[in-house]
């Protein structure tokens with residue numbers, strides 16, 4: 509049996525939708541709270557599959573977790589052990605890597621398998637490991653497990669990242685705040701989630717300057733004290749809702765996320781003919797006419813058009829008159845969803861790292877299988893524009909990053925229903 513979303517497309521979306529907290533902020537924040545004494549309360553921690561997996565790791569490492577509605581209380585005082593991450597949760601997502609630095613600081617040792625996550629092409633963790641070993645960690649592989657030790661703790665370093673990896677910047681920031689002396693990270697990633705992590709750490713007593721710029725300076729402190737913190741809103745969720753309106757038509761106020769977090773995505777939608785009105789911590793997206801192709805657009809690291817939004821934006825362009833191409837410069841395999849687009853009648857072909865689209869007049873509902881998080885969301889976005897019924901499979905991916913997306917789309921007027929397919933005999 510497999511769960512799927514039954515979507516009857518062709519209904520425009522109207523109303524207001526509120527953006528939840530960012531998965532890609534909440535996950536590093538949960539792990540970072542293990543650096544602190546006392547309690548951290550994250551006021552928003554959506555019950556996503558990845559969040560639950562991270563909380564399972566936190567608990568397995570000896571931390572205490574208490575859910576209170578949307579909030580989660582975290583406390584790692586007294587956690588002891590050898591820093592062994594449980595295999596299942598660690599392999600299930602990329603974000604298990606965020607435990608490297610906190611566990612090293614707390615236990616002097618950390619052990620985990622290679623982290624999982626969306627299959628977007630090679631996703632090595634060499635920058636995380638190189639940076640940590642430059643800070644004094646010993647790194648080795650034992651029977652397929654990565655083992656890092658730092659019995660005498662970590663020390664500050666002046667380190668230039670080979671490329672501005674979001675995850676590696678977060679790992680090294682977490683390592684630096686409790687390391688001895690000063691750390692300078694050069695060529696750091698600049699994403700809003702990095703600024704959010706730095707703001708949380710500073711609220712806990714860390715000294716971090718320059719987060720959001722390519723050079724981050726950290727003065728290591730002997731200890732941090734947990735605090736209550738509200739993570740930033742999810743700009744990818746907001747981009748997905750905006751793409752859904754561009755695909756289905758209609759007018760929706762997307763509430764709780766400043767437009768500045770996703771300007772390059774909104775710029776592509778405007779180029780295609782959507783109306784966007786920027787408001788205070790909100791924006792209004794409207795699509796009343798057929799969209800037009802946008803030519804070739806490229807993703808890049810922040811502040812460029814973000815890779816995670818590429819599949820949903822491509823989905824919105826499938827019926828745009830003329831040609832569009834979306835090329836992802838960050839990951840090799842962003843557009844596995846192109847097969848599902850084609851099943852719905854789109855002219856969308858993968859070419860290298862791009863998906864090349866010639867707009868069709870209409871899409872037709874079809875069965876489509878998602879194979880990663882944003883690709884599955886993109887199939888949902890495409891299905892909203894397709895006449896007749898689509899069946900979108902791969903909901904285990906969707907649940908990693910989209911809290912209540914089907915219900916949100918329903919509240920905006922979409923016909924979206926969770927359904928169960930019986931096994932074929």
Ligand SMILES: CC(=O)N[C@H]1[C@@H](OP(=O)(O)OP(=O)(O)OC[C@H]2O[C@@H](n3ccc(=O)[nH]c3=O)[C@H](O)[C@@H]2O)O[C@H](CO)[C@@H](O)[C@@H]1O
Pocket residue numbers: 532535602603630631632633634635636637671672673674675676697814815816838839
């Ligand atoms: C949980 C989380 O926050 N995930 C996000 C994070 O992933 P993640 O942190 O994995 O992405 P990175 O920025 O690290 O990866 C970008 C590129 O750098 C390469 N690389 C990365 C690290 C490393 O040690 N060596 C290396 O070669 C990767 O293979 C990839 O090609 O940023 C990506 C880029 O914005 C987003 O798509 C993901 O949604």
Ligand SMILES: C=C(OP(=O)(O)O)C(=O)O
Pocket residue numbers: 532601602603624625626816881882909
């Ligand atoms: C790629 C993503 O997540 P992860 O890095 O956890 O695979 C994502 O959020 O789109």
